[in-house]
Amino acid sequence: MTTREIDNAAWPDARPRLSVLIPFHRNDPSDLIRRLDSEAAALAGAIELVLLDDGGGDAALTTRVAQRLARLALPARLVVLSQNVGRARGRNRLAAAARGRTFLFLDSDMRPDAPDFLQVWADLEAVQTPAVAIGGFSLLQAPDAPEFAVHRALAAASECIPAAVRARTPEKYVYTSNLMVRRDVFSAEAFDTGFSGWGWEDVEWGLRVARRHKVLHPDNPATHMGLDTVATLAAKYASSGANFARVAERHPEVRNWPGYRAARLLQRLPWPPAVTARLALKAAEEPRLPVRARAFALRLYRAAVYAGALP
Structure with missing residues (x-):
């Protein structure tokens, strides 16, 4: 397997505290990174973006994302893999490419619900530096087309849970769609690469980490657009x-x-x-x-x- 890394002009001199880690596979994360970059001026170099093209094999998409990153004010790196390594290995690979003392995992089909989404995370990281924190997600901006009605109903009932409710059983609601974790915690407890197919690697990670660390549930949701x-x-x-x-x-x-x-x-x-x-x-x-x-x-x-x- 071959790996390429493409950095934008802001990357070399940045000294970020928080690395936003975004994996994608044959779907375009450009809208998400455009929204995140709208906060760049207020963040003053505290945050970098690291994206992983997980063996999608779509050269045109890779080029589009690289061109988008070149125009960003935020420091950004694109890691391109020649083969798909899956959800767990992909997130571990993202962490290896990041420089911040804390990571924010975001799925590529998420959309921040508030214009100061990254600022809220940056402030929490600077003041508390929590081991693990889950921002939650919503359906606020999600499509309401009839073909997605069943998924919308499922997500509303079991996943889009208010922060106060999630905090009652904090280990149960650990989703990598909007997850902040300190580097030392992740270094000790990476995602289990024995998982294959879809799902549960983030839940298993959350259960494992919650045995040793406090899991916070701040109210800083993003919309799950990928119904x-x-x-x-x-x-x-x-x-x-x-x-x-x-x-x-x-x-x-x-x-x-x-x-x-x-x-x-x-x-x-x-x-x-x-x-x-x-x-x-x-x-x-x-x-x-x-x-x-x-x-x-x-x-x-x-x-x-x-x-x-x-x-």
Whole structure:
């Protein structure tokens, strides 16, 4: 595998405290980095951007992003990999390229909800330098097209949680979509590269880190713009069963979570979980059903996938 690094003019002389780390794979992060750069003047060199093109193989996209970075006021580096290394290895690679004493992981399909989004993070980092902090995410700017209605309902119910609620069980709501972590903490506890497919590597990391460090939940959300159709989301769930089983094996507390209990209940039925999964997915894809019913069916599909993955 080959690696290229492309730096903009502001990169060499910068001495950032906070590195914003953004992986992308065949999707254009230009809108996000444009919005982040709008805060550059107020940040006075305290923040740098590091982006990872994770083996997307789209030369035109790589060129567009490099050209965008060249115009930024914020110091910025683009790391280009010739092969896809996945979510965990990609984030570890981003951290290796960063220079700040603290990292802010942002998914490329996030959009800050406030114009001082980076300033809030920079102030928190300067004053408290927390081990781990989760800003949360919302649906404030997300598309409300009918094909995304089921995902919107799922995210609103289980992921777009107010900071005060997240703080009650801080280890449970650790998402790399908007995550700040101190360099020394990440150096001791990197993402587990044994995960493959989609999902759960950030949750497992959060559970592991929360045993040793306090996890803060400030109210500094960004919008998750990348809502999926039922078919796309179901495909992600289908590839996440082994990851869920890996988390449950390593962290016994997961066995008290509703998703785990549902999976175990489905294992006790007289027919295989695959049958439940097939019927549930059919219901989730039925546009004539109410959105809430389709969202429940998709959660049932996910539980059936996990039932098939658990021993």
